[in-house]
Each structure stands twice: as C-alpha cells, then as structure tokens.
Amino acid sequence: MDEQAQKVTTGDELSPARELAVWLRALRSFFDLADHPLTDAERASVPERSFKCETAVVRDVLVRCLHLLGTVARVAVAVESAEEPRPHAVREAAPAFAGVKSSLGDLSDVLRDACGLAESLLESPAVAFAAWSGLGGVIERELRRSDAAALIVEAGEEGDAGSLQEPLQALARALASDELSGDVAAIFAGFTRLLSLLDFIGRSLARDGQLKRLLPVFTLIQADTRVLLDFIEGRALKVADVERGAREILDGTAYAVRMELRKAFEHELVGFCSTRQPPQLFARVENAAGLLRDCYQQSIVALAQSFDPTLDGTRLFGSFETKLGQSLVLRRDLWRIIRLVRRPALGAEPPTQAAVVEHLNAFREQSQRYLMYKDWEPLERFQEEIESARGAAQLEQTLHRFEAFLETLFGQVNMRVILAAHPFDATSVEP
Numbered sequence: 001m002d003e004q005a006q007k008v009t010t011g012d013e014l015s016p017a018r019e020l021a022v023w024l025r026a027l028r029s030f031f032d033l034a035d036h037p038l039t040d041a042e043r044a045s046v047p048e049r050s051f052k053c054e055t056a057v058v059r060d061v062l063v064r065c066l067h068l069l070g071t072v073a074r075v076a077v078a079v080e081s082a083e084e085p086r087p088h089a090v091r092e093a094a095p096a097f098a099g100v101k102s103s104l105g106d107l108s109d110v111l112r113d114a115c116g117l118a119e120s121l122l123e124s125p126a127v128a129f130a131a132w133s134g135l136g137g138v139i140e141r142e143l144r145r146s147d148a149a150a151l152i153v154e155a156g157e158e159g160d161a162g163s164l165q166e167p168l169q170a171l172a173r174a175l176a177s178d179e180l181s182g183d184v185a186a187i188f189a190g191f192t193r194l195l196s197l198l199d200f201i202g203r204s205l206a207r208d209g210q211l212k213r214l215l216p217v218f219t220l221i222q223a224d225t226r227v228l229l230d231f232i233e234g235r236a237l238k239v240a241d242v243e244r245g246a247r248e249i250l251d252g253t254a255y256a257v258r259m260e261l262r263k264a265f266e267h268e269l270v271g272f273c274s275t276r277q278p279p280q281l282f283a284r285v286e287n288a289a290g291l292l293r294d295c296y297q298q299s300i301v302a303l304a305q306s307f308d309p310t311l312d313g314t315r316l317f318g319s320f321e322t323k324l325g326q327s328l329v330l331r332r333d334l335w336r337i338i339r340l341v342r343r344p345a346l347g348a349e350p351p352t353q354a355a356v357v358e359h360l361n362a363f364r365e366q367s368q369r370y371l372m373y374k375d376w377e378p379l380e381r382f383q384e385e386i387e388s389a390r391g392a393a394q395l396e397q398t399l400h401r402f403e404a405f406l407e408t409l410f411g412q413v414n415m416r417v418i419l420a421a422h423p424f425d426a427t428s429v430e431p
Contacts, residue, residue: 014200016075020068021156022200023061024149026216030058031136035219035226037269050126053212053273058135059118060213066111072152073104103148110142157193165192165316168300171308183235187250187303190228191296197221198293201285211281215272218265221292225261229254249306253299260295264288283374290372294323294418324418330370331413333363335429338406341399353395356386375409 014022029035033046042049117135121127143149172185198221201214232254268288275281301313337359344350360383368376382402389395414424 014203016068016071017152018156019200020065020072021153022197022217022220023065023068024143024153025156026220027058027061027065028140028143029220029223030054030061030216031133031140032219032223035222037218037265037272039266039270046129049129051129051132052122052124052127054215055118055121055127055132055135057212057215057273058139059115059122060210061216062111062115062118064213066108066115069104069108069111073108076104103146107146107148110139110146114139114142167311167315168192168304171304171311175307183231184303184307187228187232188300190224190231191300194221194224194228194296195293197224198289198296201289202293205282205285205289211278211285212273214285215269218269218288222261222265225257225292229257249303253303257295257299260291264291279377283372287372287374294416298418324422326370327413327416327419328422330367331410331419331424332429333367334406334410334413335424335426337363338403338410339429341403341406344396350392350396351399353386353389356399357383360386371409371413378405379409 033043114135117138121131121135168188169185172181172188175181175184197217201217204211204214232250265288268284268291272281272284275284297313297317301311301316304311304316305313340351340356340359360379364380364383368379371379382398382405385398386395386402389398413419
C-alpha cells in the first residue's frame with residue numbers, strides 16, 4: 001500500500017506527551033454532565049446521588065497523568081541537554097518546553113494536589129455533587145493557568161490533525177471555492193481527531209487496561225462530536241456554492257452521527273460507572289466505540305465520494321475491506337443457522353440436536369468473533385440449552401426461541417453501515 005493509502009492512525013502506542021494531552025482534555029470534559037451517558041431519571045436525581053464512582057475515575061486519571069508527566073519531564077530534560085538533533089519520535093515524546101520548564105513542576109504540583117483532594121473525598125461513604133463539581137472547578141482553573149498544560153494539549157491536537165490523509169487533503173484543496181475547501185478540510189480533520197480518540201480507546205481494550213478510566217475519553221468524544229456537528233450544521237451547510245448532492249450528504253451525515261451518538265451514550269454506556277463486571281464493561285466499551293468508529297469512517301468516505309465518486313474507502317481505512325468481508329461472512333453463516341432451525345416451518349424434518357450443536361460449534365470457531373462481544377453470551381447460553389435439552393418437545397421449544405433470537409441478531413448485522421451497498425439475497429447462500 002502506497003503512502004496515500006496509509007490509515008488515519010497507525011494503531012501504534014501514543015507518545016507519553018500525546019497520551020497526556022488526551023487525558024488532560026478528557027479530565028476537563030468529564031465535569032460537564034451534559035456529556036455523560038445518563039438517563040433522564042439519573043439527570044433528575046443528580047442532587048441526591050453519590051459521585052463516588054466518578055471521583056474514583058478522576059483519581060485514576062490523575063494518577064496516570066502524574067506518571068506520564070514524569071516521563072515527559074525526563075525526556076524534555078534529555079532533549080534540551082543533548083547537542084545532536086533528536087529523531088522525530090523523541091521530539092514528539094516531549095514538545096519544546098523552552099520558557100515553561102518551571103511550569104512542568106507547577107503542573108505536577110497541581111495534579112498531585114488534585115489527586116490528594118480526590119483521595120480525601122473518596123474516604124467518605126458518598127461524594128455529593130457539589131463536592132465533585134468543586135473538584136472539577138479546581139482542576140479546570142489550574143489547568144487553564146498552566147503554560148505546560150496548554151503546550152502539551154496544543155501539541156497533541158496538532159499531532160492528531162497532522163494524521164489527516166493526503167487523499168483527503170488533496171480532495172479538499174481541489175474544491176473550487178476556498179471557503180468550501182476550508183470547511184471540508186475542517187470536517188475531515190474533525191472526524192480524524194475523533195477517530196484518533198477511538199483508536200486510543202481501542203488500544204486500552206487490547207491491553208485490557210482500566211476500562212472505567214475511559215469514561216472521560218468518551219465524554220471528550222461526545223463534546224468534540226457536538227462541536228463538529230454544530231460546525232457542519234451552522235456553517236458548512238450554509239455555504240452558498242455547496243452542490244446539492246454534497247449538501248444532502250452533509251445533512252445526512254449530521255443526522256446519522258447524532259443517531260449513533262445517541263445509541264452509544266443513551267444505550268451502550270448508560271450505567272457504565274456503576275457496572276462492576278469486567279466482561280460487561282468490556283462489551284459496553286467495545287460496542288460504543290465500534291458504533292462510533294463505523295459511523296465516523298462512513299461519514300468521511302461518504303463525504304469524500306460526494307466530491308470524488310472514484311475514491312475507494314479502502315484507500316482511507318485499511319479495515320474497511322476487511323470489515324466488509326467479515327460482515328458478509330457473518331451474515332451468510334447466521335442465515336445458514338436460521339435456515340437449519342427453521343426446517344419444520346418449511347415442511348422439512350426438524351434438525352437433530354447433534355446437527356444444530358455441530359453447526360454452532362463451527363460458528364463459534366469461525367464467524368462468532370465477527371459479532372459484537374455482547375452477543376456472544378446469549379448465543380452461548382442458547383447452545384447450552386440446546387445441548388441439555390431432553391426429548392424432542394423440549395428441543396423444539398428451545399429452537400423456537402433460538403430462531404427468534406437469531407432473526408433479531410441477523411437483522412442487526414444486516415443493518416451494519418458497511419453492508420448498505422450489499423443487500424442480502426437469500427438465494428445466493430448455498431446450503
């Protein structure tokens with residue numbers, strides 16, 4: 001794959017400075033309850049509920065920030081004291097701190113004091129909203145005063161924006177109007193930064209890190225997505241020379257993103273902080289991040305193709321082609337199982353218990369990994385019921401419920417954005 005076909009993000013580990021930039025921005029967004037995944041009832045009960053879980057999340061993020069800041073400070077000293085030029089990777093690990101070296105120490109003191117305040121709040125049986133909000137006010141005020149924090153965040157944002165792919169940059173530059181060109185480039189850059197945050201979450205999932213600590217990153221994603229949507233709806237949609245097709249794409253993009261954002265925050269992540277089981281936390285993070293990643297990637301591709309229909313989405317996202325192939329295989333294999341358990345309704349002999357179990361074992365070994373993690377458990381529970389069924393009547397009842405579950409699951413898979421251009425044809429699925 002040539003340079004123009006590189007992914008928006010590489011999936012490599014972030015430098016300490018860029019990771020620290022994410023956490024500092026996430027901390028500041030976390031204290032805005034408008035960006036939290038709360039139900040209406042939870043929002044109404046804010047004055048009465050305890051924010052101890054949220055305070056523990058803040059404490060954990062502050063501890064991580066202190067660790068990263070120590071690394072950044074050590075690298076900064078090494079870079080400044082060295083005579084020979086440093087490679088880019090080292091320069092990225094510690095932005096130039098000329099004139100603000102003392103502010104690094106001050107920032108460390110701020111983070112340490114805030115961490116101590118959070119620890120003291122956690123000693124109480126409950127943390128009132130006023131106390132939690134006060135902690136946020138202290139952190140917000142001190143981070144705004146810190147030159148080092150401003151420099152770290154600015155360098156991190158520049159790094160994310162710099163990962164915008166050349167095909168997208170070239171497409172935006174080629175537009176006839178300078179105003180439209182700037183707006184489209186800003187939209188591409190906005191989605192690219194959001195995808196960088198989702199990649200950050202993906203890396204945390206891969207190394208099975210502290211999952212609750214990711215909640216502030218999700219609130220940051222929600223805040224940044226709303227800013228981008230306001231830009232699309234308030235400026236880009238009003239540019240006079242936007243072609244009708246592109247205007248419809250922008251309008252549709254804003255609508256689709258709002259819907260997927262609502263799914264992620266009002267369904268997948270609701271109750272996240274109070275969830276205790278690691279598998280459930282993992283599933284919630286994976287599902288929410290997957291929904292948003294697919295939506296943002298599809299938004300970029302759809303907008304780009306509205307100006308250049310020849311542009312191939314797989315050039316922008318290497319996972320696009322892989323994900324399409326996986327989804328097609330998953331849909332086909334689910335349909336085969338549905339057709340197997342539906343045999344009596346089609347006038348055929350009912351499947352044997354052994355045949356169904358054999359198909360499910362094959363599915364578990366092959367296609368099940370392409371499902372969302374949350375769907376694994378109910379699928380495995382049905383298999384256990386089928387295996388333990390005693391007699392034809394019990395097996396028939398279990399398979400009837402299983403068929404209904406499979407049809408719902410098949411419908412969810414078939415609605416994946418990446419399958420929109422590939423309508424399902426049952427006659428094409430061989431037995």
